[in-house]
Amino acid sequence: MRWFLRGIMAAVSVPALVLFSAFIGFAGLAHEAGLTLPETLFLTAFVWALPGQVILIGGMLSGNSLPALAFAVSLSSIRMMPMVVAIVPEMRTAKTRKWVLYVLSHFVAVTSWVLALQNFRTVPHERRTAYYAGLGPTLILGCLVIIILVYAAAPKLPPAASAGLFLLTPIYFLTSLWGSAREKAVHLGMIFGLAFGPVFHILTPQFDLLGAGLSGGTVAFGIHLFLRRRRTA
């Protein structure tokens, strides 16, 4: 119980503040896209991966079909898998029940993952699931509160403020995505994605995100393979 509470307290931190400011931007985006407050809260609690959520809203706005959008979101969420793979051994003990890990895995997203891996050193191994059960849901709850506040304030905002609000999401992703990339290939993928997104938006608005992701990612990976082969040759 003590470690559960400490996990809750760990949510009060700089990474959480950055996350909350990103969700101010996301709530503004969702509000502008015409989603109702219950829909936005539901989306946030059940998806809990900001890039996927932004793709979902962007695709809804462009009128993407369900299968195309599901495919796009699942591509963006694949990165959850290696993150979970990395955190599970940190939490698992011989006595840990499997279902506990499956439930906790839902709370894995960049912020809670970074905070957990950073703080786990100070948490006894057998208390880490309790710690994470405090940390993960607290971050979601905090973001849900932010969304409610933004939905209440949004209709009263002057145009300049809401325009500034919509700029939050792209600048948050531009910087956080660049910072979280571990290899050059991912930076290349980002640059090609930035360039291809608008091109596909004009050519094939229904598949703009998939088009940009698959072509930009493939070109970046191709260059990565080419450079590596030259280095080893």
Next chain:
Amino acid sequence: MTFHSFDTWWWPFLFILLAGSLTTDCWRFLGVYLGDRLSEKSEALVFVRTVATALVAGVISNLVLFPSGALAATPVALRIVAMIAGFVAYLCLGRKIIVGIVAAEIVFFAGYYLF
């Protein structure tokens, strides 16, 4: 079948569940299942990360170049300059996300009220 296909209260929720929630959680569950069986450095995962990053990057440009609502009423040059300013500030001033966000917003509002 799009988000606006059916005019019922439950369709948006089902759409979100199918397109967003299942497609994200299945990877988390697979991560638990695989545990430590998979190397984070495998080339397949590098490819996955480049595609996923390019996807989100595509969203970033489209949000800036083809925005909706209040942002659409602002000059496109101002949006691009604010984004570049934020990114340069992020790169030059210690790679803190919050620095990039604040710099972009300052440039954006300065431009908004000056021009």
